[in-house]
Amino acid sequence: MLVAEDCIPCILKMAIGGLRSSKLDANLMRKALMGIMEKIMSTDDVWEITSAELVERALLFIKNFTGITDPFLETKQKTNATAMALMAHFRNYIKSSRDPLFTSTKLSIIANVIDNMVLDGNSQYHFDKIISDVESLPLDYGTYEKFLDKLSTSKSIVIIGDNSAESLFDMLLIETIKKYFPVEASYIVRHEPTLNDVTLDDALNFGLNQVANVITNGIIGPLPGTILRRCSAEARNLFWNSDMVIVKGGGSFETLSEEKIAMPHVFFLLMCKCKVHMSFFNKPIGEGIIWRRDSYELREHQKQVQRNSL
Structure with missing residues (x-):
């Protein structure tokens, strides 16, 4: 995009x-x-x-x-500390829910709003709202079932992370997936600090390496997205050779949706957070998105719809 x-x-x-x-x-x-x-x-x-x-x-x-490399570091660290303190609470919430896999998927999606591109300046996300937000989050169950079908036949999955505190909820999703399916999981983080996105230091501090193989994308520069030609060979190999790829967030959606190749094994999980996304997905702001681009032609069609609606 x-x-x-x-x-x-x-x-x-x-x-x-x-x-x-x-x-x-x-x-x-x-x-x-x-x-x-x-x-x-x-x-x-x-x-x-x-x-x-x-x-x-x-x-x-x-x-x-x-001269400051990471201008959002202080805000990110505060948000991370708040989220980490609540992880036991959210684990219990998932465990006690009627459908833990669906609940953990919705939690992972709604955590995508913990985003410096959406929050006002250096403001903090209010985690006390997240459960009520999850309960009311609109999400297309038909697309979720396709997501679930792909999970059920996958032996290896890779998640491309986005915002730092959001990755804690991705960790809960991985934990839940592993209770249902015998998958090997990898998690790709930013190579350099950008916005409030997850880095290798963040992931190791969270303990993500205890549930997944954690690597950086290898991209030199503060890019809040994923451009495959700029990724390391290790990251590209994981992307193309894993049975399923789960891409989190708007930045990686916007960059990967420009790749001129079909990605039927890739699912994008994000919140619809702006007018541009609203036009592309034909969804209202505040709705959860699970999107699969089955063909390059579909991407071209949706780009034309986006242009016509602006």
């Missing part, structure tokens, strides 16, 4: 949050913001790249301007 007009204010909002966390004075803040608008948002190819790539360019500008 390429950059759309509605992506621009969203990315600028993220950039303002990152600059504020750098504690610049007002004059430097405005200078940096003008620089992003003039040097990042006004390039000739801005409409020919994905929003994740545009976010990467903005983050590299912030890094060069402030």
